[in-house]
Amino acid sequence: MDDDFDSGDDLFDNVNADELVTQNKRPASQGLTAKGNDDSHGNSKRQRLDLVGVGQKLLREKFGYDKFRHEQEGAIGSVLNGENTLVIFPTGAGKSLCYQIPAIAFEEVDKLNGEDRDFSGITIVVSPLIALMKDQTDALKRKGITAECNDSTKTFEQLQQISSDIRSGKLRMLYCSPEKLNNEGFVESLKYVPGGIRLLAVDEAHCISEWGHSFRPDYLKVARFVDEIKAERVVCLTATATPKVADDICKQFKIDHSNVFRTSPYRPNLNLQAKSTPNEKAKIAELLAYLDKHVGSTLVYVTVQRQAEELATTLRGKGHNAEAFHAGMKVEQKTSIQDRFMASKVRIVVATIAFGMGIDKADIRNIIHFNTSGTVEEYSQQVGRAGRDGLPSYCMMYISHEDWYIKENFARGDLPCKSSLDGLLHDVFTREMIKGRDGEDVIKLNHNELSQAWDIRASPLSILFATLELRYGLLRAITPEYSSYQFEDRGFYNKMAASDGSPEAKAIYKHAKRARKWYTFDIKAAMAGGLSRADLVRKLNHWNDTGAIMLKTGGVEHRYRVLKTLPRTNAEYSKLVKELYADMESRELDALQRAQDVVDLITGERCFAAALAEHFGMSLPDGKTSCGHCTFCTTKKAIELPPKPPVKVDIAGIQAVLKACDVRDDPRFLARVAFGIKSPRVMKLKLQNNSVFGSLEDHDFTVCINLVTSKFPVLMPCSL
Template sequence: MPDEFDSGDELFDGIDLAKLEDPDYGDDLFDGLDEAELVKLESPTQTPAQPGKRSYDNGAIVVNAFPSLKRQKSSQPTSLEVNNTEHLALAERLLSEKFGYKSFRHEQAGAIQRILAGQNTLVVFPTGAGKSLCYQIPAIAFPELDKAEGLRASGKSGVTIVVSPLIALMKDQVDALQKRGIAADCIDSTKKYEQTQLIYASLQKGQLRILYCAPERLDNEGFVERLKEIPGGIRLLAVDEAHCISEWGHSFRPDYLKVARFVDELKAERVVCLTATATPKVAADICKAFNIQKECVFQTSPYRPNLHLHAQPVETRYDDISHFIELVRTGDPHINDKRFEEMFRFLRNHPGPSLVYVAVQAQAEHLADALRDQGFNAAPFHAGMKTEDKQTIQEKFMASEIEIVCATIAFGMGIDKPNIRNIIHWDMSNTVEEYSQQIGRAGRDGLPSRCMFYLTADAFYMREVFARGDLPSRQCLRALLEDIFKQGAGLSVGGVFKVSHYSQSGEFDIRPSPLSIIYATLDLHFGLIRAITPEYAKYQFEAYAKYLALKHDKTPEGKAIFSHAVKKAKYYHIDVNKAAQATGLARNDIVRKLNHLGDNAYLKLQTSGIEHRYRILKKLPKTDKEIDAVLDKLYADLKAREKEALLRAYQIMDLITGRKCFARALAEHFGMNLRDGKSECGHCTFCLTGKPVRHLPRPRRETTAASIQEVLKATNVRDDPRFLARVAFGIKSPRVTKLRLDKHRVFRSLADHDFEALVLEFEKVCRVSTGNSGSLSRSSVKAEVIDLT
């Protein structure tokens, strides 16, 4: 069942996991992750501009770059000495011939000139402003530059690699480029073996100009080795959604930190980082990681003057947050929530295609029903829906067959509908960056569009739930570290061990996202381990009629499969490791053969049990003192992340309730000012009223001994005070779900209390119960739920 709060993470959406283990398919476990927080790079609607003139657009950031990587120069010659005028002329011709635009806009021309001159570059443009052209134009320009310079032979102009986080976005870009006659492709987990081999062949022949891949694929050793063999090398590495590299950004993904390391390993000639949302701090992180100088930072304002930003405080009459959630789930909250009548009035006064953003999946369904009851053409959209249903809704919205979509943050990727007239925030956005992305989907045709933000007393609660949920207890983190280091015990440096993230998440009560951050930190900050291509633990298949022909297969792999597969009921089961050991074959060769047989209808392959693999980089901690040293640093880092997440939630609240023009506050968040020297937009709520939006106070209750005892009666867990506080506050975790406490009446019973105060109260109880601070054992997670009535 999907989580009640919709993060938008659809871990395996559109992924053929049967391809995961093959070294030519790579580590795509998280291809398609975090759709909710990432933005498609659409082709811009071009308008006349003066290309090539450098400007900082009234207050663009100036970043102090601190090189953290020593660039290894490629042995291939570069175009550093070519005249910039010639570069610009070539870029403008390709823009017209390949993309049909007469001129560049904003800072595109300046960024492209820097890239063609061989310099690492950062591009920060708002959604829809044409970031993708900043790497597409150079990618197709390289062969012509090489020919003009006479320094490279034909077919040795290398390739542009685009690191992009979503399969859907990669495919959209590739389809658009191929329609324009540009040789582009992507390697992802949906590709069949034969398709992937054709892509590699095109790379070797110098026929492919642009190749897209997910950042996680760079963990795949086989894939990286293939890239090293490309004639002409990697001319340009484009890092899409580059804000994900910042550990303090709003959408940090650990695998992005590894991209900078691979720039050196692949000997990429130059890098371009692209994002729609980079604060000065995040931009500085990007520049530091990729050695980008301040003159190579190109940024334009995130605000568009045709967007009218509004906010309105709305009263809700709930006994507490539990009452509100329960009504959303099971009842009719209309009579308790004035947002309904306000939304109906707003949409009647401002008709047109609209998006209504909510935080809870049930809300998306309920609001769509309520709007239909009022005669609006509306539909819900959230991560818990079937993929085909979501696709249908998105297509109908794009075709104007559906006018209003009530959606969680899972909706928005790939949406390039120019005439969206309204964006409504039913609930508070997670961050200013997310708010900026979402309102940026309105009014791309340049016509006036309205963005309404409803503010309630409980607005901050759901944001706090997300922020608090990712910090594990100290006991859980120590138990995890002990388990990780135990896996590598007895192995020398260079040895490889396997772990199941899924099992560890449940056993040590750590969500998948912070778990991946912990592993990345042990790699990148401590230098202890390094991720390599993961494997599946189990293979089984349903045999088709052609399968029996395998007994005549003369290949060693075919013979190994036929002799080691054991039929149990409907399915054949094969232990790939045992088959490899018995025959002396490489495990990957047997897996490749299984994939090939599946692709050619000999069998229907099923896999399960992802095992992540890590290579030991140096001696792992063994003693308590050594483990505690890692624990102290790691836990302090995770606590700082929680603080940052809460701060980002306060920032969006400050933007809406502050004594400042909304548009100006938004621009200043990204280190900029409004365009044309303006100090106010003139048409946001603050500008129209001259008053800040009133923040309705949320009543807080004092914690009582009786309320604490009610939670304690529900479970015998006494080893983890933070776990007990989560239950009381209403935060799900693997352990909470496993013990079914999220179904118990005490779950979220103290949601109107201060979370930190709850932790302190439960710490007192745990100290009394255990006689010390308590430690998590493997058996403790098996604690039982008591008093389920």
Template sequence: MSDYGSDDELFDDVNADDLLLAGSKRENSSDDDSVQHPNKRAKQSSTHGQYDDIARSILKRDFGYDDFRHEQASAIRAILQGENVLVVFPTGAGKSLCYQIPGVAFEELDAAGLTTRHSKTASIGAGITIVVSPLIALMKDQVDVLQRRGISAACLDSTKTYEEQRSINASMQEGRLRILYCAPERLNNEGFVESIKFVPGGIRLVAVDEAHCISEWGHSFRPDYLKVARFVDEIKAERVICLTATATPRVADDVRRAFNIKESNMFRTSPYRPNLQLHAEVIKTSEEKFPRLLKFLEKHDGPTLVYVTVQKQAEDLANHLSKLGHSTAAFHAGLPIERKIQTQDAFMAGDVRIVVATIAFGMGIDKADIRNILHYDVSSTIEEYSQQVGRAGRDGKPSFCMLFLCRDDFWLRESFVRGDLPSRQSLQKLLEEIFINQTKAKLPDGGEVIKLSQLVLGKDHDIRPNPLGIILATIELRFGLIRAITPEYSAYQYEAGDGYNARVKTDESSEAKAIVGHAKRARRWFTIDVNVAAKDAGLLRGDIVRKLNQFNDKGVIRLKASGVANRYKILKKLPETRKQVAEITDKLHAEMEAREKDAMKRFQAVCDLLTDSQCFARTLTRYFGMELPDGKSKCGHCTYCMTGKPVMLPPKPHRAVNMAGIREVLAACDVRDDPRFLARVAFGIKSPRVTQLKLDKKDVFGSLEDQDFESLLREFTKECESVGFDPDEKFS
């Protein structure tokens, strides 16, 4: 969820002139400890024991546990020593303790003299731990638990009121807040980034939850996560911990490189959970699913999560179950925040037995007695499947995980994959827009920057938001032409509060004078062009923004920022001709085609796991580069182990190309410059251009969803070529 335009900025009114940047980046120690002097090793061993004692004391006192599990103790010790760490634990294995305990421990370590602080502001406070987490529901749940345990924690999200924001900010300024949760999108908030640099005591730790999102080869790559590493450097965080439940060896290597984590500081445990019974059942047609679901629910009591693919499906299925007397609620990303919170709270309290949900539900849910996970549709990746079944049976008691495997579902999964790859010509025009047609602006350091509206770019070039973000990230990562820098709000408005005239208009600072001099008042709200104000006053834009934030936090104005402009600093000379752009287009499109094929393989891997002639649990564990414990070759209670036979999925039907259907699509749509666009219409895949032309409202939309997508693409390419379309157009 994006925090842009949500009016929930967090700003700090500590005077930047009185503080130097808090915290300092620590380098990881050498991998080779064997060359140390014996006395040094003995002293280090003693210090390790002190770290462990403090950590265990907090574990017992604040969290109520007697001892650590898995590799928790080793990971926490490394963090307390000031090193960067990667934790790969299965869902429910206690990853959050690996940053929550250090977040509490830093103050005690300082008091015991066990830390060497380089920050000039260390004496002001114990500093803060920032947790970058992807979901509001996850942050809310963990903060509620921490607060009940007496730990000062808060989360910044779009549900917070103005007064709640000010309260959180005051806690930070006064050194009372120990752990702050925020979404990765918040790191784009220039006010937040600027003011967090001046938190008293510095940033002791940044915890990156769901760290697999950093890797473009992870199952849920999110471009905003790429900015976390830069954020860590900008705020000079002392150390970093990355956490995930679903990192293949390739993804783990990507994360380690991004945050300079040495291999010996990667702590991982097997995803195998002996109390989980993994099962799959073939359903011939989608119509047979609901009766099977009812039969499953009759046999399996207890809290249950039913995972579906699309939002409407979640609501429809929940309504059907409720009408039949089942205690059921729906959960998906499209619901109002209040309803999502109510559903989560009701499920946690046991007031709702069944939640029918999309993948939006479950991350970070700390409910130990979930007895059943049912996948109404096949999962898109093994990582997704592993995460979701891992939410069952955290109390160690037997829990049942069933997946319905139905050929009818395969179209939907393929449509998600096929919808992300733009046509080559769409990509070419997009890159021309970025490299050739954008106006460049000067930066204070003498560099140049371009400003982009991703919303406008996606609409103009028929590219969905997620692949567009990945395209921009790939330009940055693969070609080194541009680098994303902090976006800026194009419009700042504020409403005068109590004491405005006395405190703002009498402020003699250059920043305050620039604000008063450039603010234009309408009825209630003042509007200020921050760029113009900074230029006229000979100040930096950040100076004006920081001063506005300070006034906001003191309550003398109520600040509102809107209109996000994504900014990219130009690192190298950009392409200037269509031919130069085409060379990048070819490489980038080839990479995106490879990513599409990889996504199709990921989905096929789920089917292979469930239809292979071996234990489900063993195949799942091997996917993540590990084996079952104690040399076991099978779990003994999955579908394969219990039947001795693989699950048999009916073969994919081979249908002749429906040429009549193709002619109907061509008759309803006069587009002939993009064969992939036509194939999407026939297959039922929405895109910005499909919506703009209202083709999703016509009967031909999705009329050929039972056809092979590649066959449709070939036929539509022939038709477009017959009227002059050239898919291999070269530019001079």
């Protein structure tokens, strides 16, 4: 059963509510000190030493390290003292220990603090990547630590075991995705976990910031989640927070700046290199020469999936042991490549950014950016995967004008036309409302249908709904529903249905039709008899939890609770559209600037390492102003891009686009076709297969818009 969008029923039925303990805040103290004790207490020194011993003992026995590194001890001490904490460590610097050690130390800490608890509680880890959650939970289990991840890949039996372990208080750590926080049942059930929520760890915390390089709207709801489940303390972790993003995280989670722990991204064993190339053909020649000279495990990063496949094929053709890796591949294929790379059976992986998160291979000798990184943060995170064993490693970035088109293509695709945004809001706000389980007004929406209807990509559409929820307070996302319910008889269904005299059981038995193996339950037909969806789904989930059936669901419908009167007048719509569109325009400009920041770092007249550290509000160690071994330090020359060839405005090209596409309500849409940017409407009209798609990719995007507008200066309102 895919539990990311379940019915909202409690995960833990028949569990007695256990009052959660909310600890009082105290000023941060240095090191692993016991909360509630300071030097004015006679036994403080003994307790401080005991607690240091607890952390170090766990570090040795469970994780195999002799001592803490960098700021780990201070960060863990802050967490154990009940302080909300922010950890900004570079990739590979041991961020995960800052919540894993506290998670298993709370029982001993309680004893030192004189607290008598029946249960030591649980640590919830919010992480955006299922693969990363799985890697960490598998590693923790090997160390004898009870940890699980609540995600859609789990089998029926595994979900039952996780539920049982939480109910009994056995589980120490539970990983979940930020999207899970829209599930009312999941949120409600965590309010009554035995022993309470001792710690909420927010991994990849930069995703919460609208100014972060990989903003995810569901992360904005994590801070609210903290209050709803009454988590005792929070630790936010990231490798890539600029000062602005760090301030944003601190504000969201009420973190005092004295509880921010940073470690410089500078790694003396990494040689940061860069080279400009006139075109991709020259770049491939440079790459082949580089790989012949630099041996060892290598990651080559590209921007798009097609490049990964083509470049890996080229490298194999030249005798290199290389494989492609990208999000479009099958899970088994990706797992095999990753495992073989970890075992050094594959030397080179040519990958999109889909590869690398959570990869802990100590002897990666080379990180190569075949294309310019999308952001400085992305670059820092990726080069941080090299040389974790401390030995010299090399990080090469190739830079060319051709790369800018790809970056602009990504950035320009998320901004719809104003009329699309206006149409979307009118569509959503005039939908028929239904009554929720508590009598509140609820709107049901299918995001995919909205995306297709109003030509707005999935990511900006999600951001729009998060903005309507968190900034304007108009809607609140609640547990999504399924339109399709199927189940398999586990051998007890007929007996269970026959012995259950409830109206819900009778309706399920009546409206569930069996094919070869699976029963399909017509929930709408059952509801026509006056029964509520919630009660019917609760019964299905109960039978699923008891093992009578195995439930399978599909067809996600998002649901939103209406929080206050929605806009109705033209003036109200106009004001909201204007503000939302201004936000989206600023995001587009911000995305373009992020790509330009990478170019500026590489082509600037200064040390690469110093510029990288400064981007994150830090400097090189010991007051140094240069690393001495990056490309700039060794050549004393800035990288120069070859002159960009002049582009003659192609009037015939824009006329061909207009001839191929009869859309006349949106100049930005036509410019997307000319520039080669996919959108839901482009795909619906199959224009991506037309020869005009991307025919003007060498033009400036704004030039494409101006050309279209000059041909059709009076445009009709957008009506999709």
